[in-house]
Amino acid sequence: MYYLYFIMKNLGRKKVRTILTCLSIVIAFLLFGLLRTLGSAFDQGAELAGEDRLVTINKITLIQPLPYNYLTKVKMLDTVAIATQSNWFGGYYQEPRNRFSQFAIEADDYFSIYEDLYSLPEDQMKAWKANRIGVVIGKALVDQYQWKIGDRIPLIGMFPQQGGNTTWEFEVSGIYEAKTKGAETNVMLMHYSYFDEARQYGKGTLGWMIIKVKDKNQSELVAKQVDALFANSAAETKTSSEKDFTKSFAKQFADIGFITSIILAAVFFTMLLVAGNTMTQSFRERIPELAVLKTLGFADATVMWLVLGEAIFLSVVGGLIGLLFAWLIVAGAADALAATLPGLMMTMDVLIQGLLFVILFGIVTGAIPAIQGLRLQIVTALRSRR
């Protein structure tokens, strides 16, 4: 206890310096928390992706549709448990900047293939299926646009209706819930039947297929099986696990992601260098005092621990405050950003990584002066006093 008192007294001797050092550490770990969280938000989809789900797209590109009868053929495979399909609607609400995702899907199959991620109350499902222009939305959309069940929502879509009109009218029939944290709730789901019937071009096609396999160890095999079904046809397919699919999509941003991580590293190490230098310097100034302690009979190891203890104490305080602020900011921004960056949250991984860095940092900054203190020649150190 006395040592703790001693450490506190030492930290208090130059308060401004201690506070500045601590604040640098706070900022370093604040940035760490924020940027790491942002980084993992890009990967999040991949983490939630079910291992037993496959995604089949047109081999040319995701944008290019597939004939609808492909789904029928896939459903007939006996390795497939459920197969369904989804379509990009690509609409916006009132203004182009109010853009969010809408998929045209088949209600029952879609919710059963994603039963681990989403749920919709029974009665709402019923009402939805009974309403041709009905849609269901997630919480993020509810928060952003204050929509509620029964609201009529006109969207300007990418596909014209027959007659060329691009404004589509929908009615909210239900609000689905995410079963796991991080599952995106910023998507509006509409009936494929309505979408396909009403659209002017591309009738009878689907955007991509989602396949749930019976045995997840056979995923790879099933993927090959599916692609083989359509080999050498006019529209060849590319099937991959949902995880790989999400990842490869994230990789489209590749360079930007890479640059962000370089920046993170640069920022983090600069801040720590600034703080670490200050700490090391404050110890160096006190080397004569350490010599006095040793003259008084303190053991080398005790002196070393006093130095290390002080370094670790300061970095833990700063680091924890930084991570706490990061957490608060993420929690605060999560709702506001739910529509653009869904599932933003600081994961346990980020926290643990942060804590490891905090302790490592304390040890590294304290190590050099601690070792110097250990090796100290009392006589020389005392003389260097003037």
Next chain:
Amino acid sequence: MTAQAVNKSAIGSTLVELKSISKHYRKGKEKVNVLNELNLTINRGDFLALMGPSGSGKTTLLNLLGGLDKPSSGELIIGGARLDQMSNSQLTRWRAQNVGFIFQFYNLMPVLTAEKNVELPLLLTNLSSAQRKKHVAAALSLVGLSERADHYPNELSGGQEQRVAIARALVSDPQILLCDEPTGDLDRTTADEILNLLQTLNQQQGKTIVMVTHDPRAADHAKTILNMDKGRLV
């Protein structure tokens, strides 16, 4: 150096007058009285040695005389100027023209040569660079260090450093030289050299000198010896 002639001719007149000067420091709620109702007159051309036990307030008094600090109460008049009533910036200006300081640890600028150190106070005057050079050379030769002009402080011995410091104190031709234990860090022989130098300055140039010292043999070089204890003259 016409000013010196004036100083010389005025020898014996009053230069410094302290009228019931007190100085206290506050430490939290406590008040520490360092100087108590001090009265003192110093004449031009005097060489005053100030002695007394540690903590008796010698340095504090010297700082007041040099305008580094202000008295808590009382009147402090030097060469007709009321130091106790001056603002900080007035004091700064006053110092530049009227006092030369000599410290125990020399306090030379480590990044400047001896010559440049001595030139420093002259930068605060309107002298041209040629004039400054002349003054610096004169001051250095006065302390016997002309050949060391372009040495850096860390290339000089303690005694030499102190002589540079004296040259620096002299160069702007101040009314009064204030020395705080100028020989405290020097050996006997070197200390005697410095003290002889101060004595010469006092006798030949008529410089008024106030010197704080613990060393009775140093005090012997002075004309007047004053003893302080617990903030009073005894």
Next chain:
Amino acid sequence: MSSSFLQIPIISWMNIKNIPQRLGTSSVAVFGVACVVGVFIGVLSMATGFQRTMLKGGAEDVAIIMRSGATSEMASGLGYAQAQEISHLPGIVRDGEEPVSSPELYVVVDVTKRTTNTSANVPLRGVLSAAFTVRKNLKIVEGRTFTPGTNELVVGRAVQRQFAQLNVGDKIKFGSTEWTVVGAFEADGGLAESELWCDAKVLQEVYRRGNSFQTIRVKLDGADGMQKLKTGLASNPTFNFSAQLESDYLAEQSKPLTLFIKTIGWPVAILMAIGAIFGAINTMYTSVSTRTREIATLRAIGFGSLPVAISTLVESILLSLIGGVIGAVIVYLLFNGYTVSTLNFSSFSQVVFDFAVTKDLIVQGIWFAVIIGFIGGFFPAIRAANLPIATALREV
């Protein structure tokens, strides 16, 4: 005193000469500022480079006509007859009898990126010969243009460098169709260089688009051409199309990503700057405290407090400035002209662009450094000025 101003350079110079004695902290401060300025310029040069590429391709005498409500070329669509009708609207330059009008198809294809070895959406544009007349800055620089009616491609220089299998003579498969690369073009570094081009008729067939297009680019006739064109479009009630200047369209397309980079870049730069300011403050406090006796001595001799304060500021700003210049130079050497490609959210396709470390950015970055130096030196300067001389001299 008249020399008060003169005191500043004297004291500053002494401070600076004293720096080697505290090289450690000083160089950390310099390094810190260098990193901050580096990151600041680096991030903004990415946004600037992206914007430059996007905007360069946009001509102000070319209008792009899309279905109303479509926010990108991919989302638009129009039939052959409509395309014909639109081409003959007033406001469009004529080349002899024929209007200068280029109906185009715009799709994306998966091409493997060299650096990551993963596939990414590259735009494939189907064009007729008019496309080359509408865009006057476009030049074939290698090989030749495609022969109409064949599966031949010409590719933009930028996309050719970043993606695999796009050298002249290469064969590349999109889905089950094989294409031959027969040429490469440049477009002054504009967006077009991120695209692959082929014959629109062939693309219609391969993609089963019948005889439809997605957009029309037309060359406007004079300053009021746009107005005439818009009136023409509005006068036909069966039309659901709108025209905008190509430059406006591309500016709009560049907004989301630029905004994204900047909204991430600025807060990071500012948080970092705060950190660098702490570093600078600390360095300057150290500077003041190691020079305590020196400062007190100068003050005892008669130097003013203002010159002492200002010289502390000068030192701080100088150190930051050095850091800023180092950061700017390193970023310039490392990043200027560094080519990357990323997905542009608005068009759902890859854009290849170079980092642009412009003079403006460098100047901004160096100002940033000066501000850091100023704030970092401010409080230490005040401390230096207020140093109680009597006590400071006691400090041995």
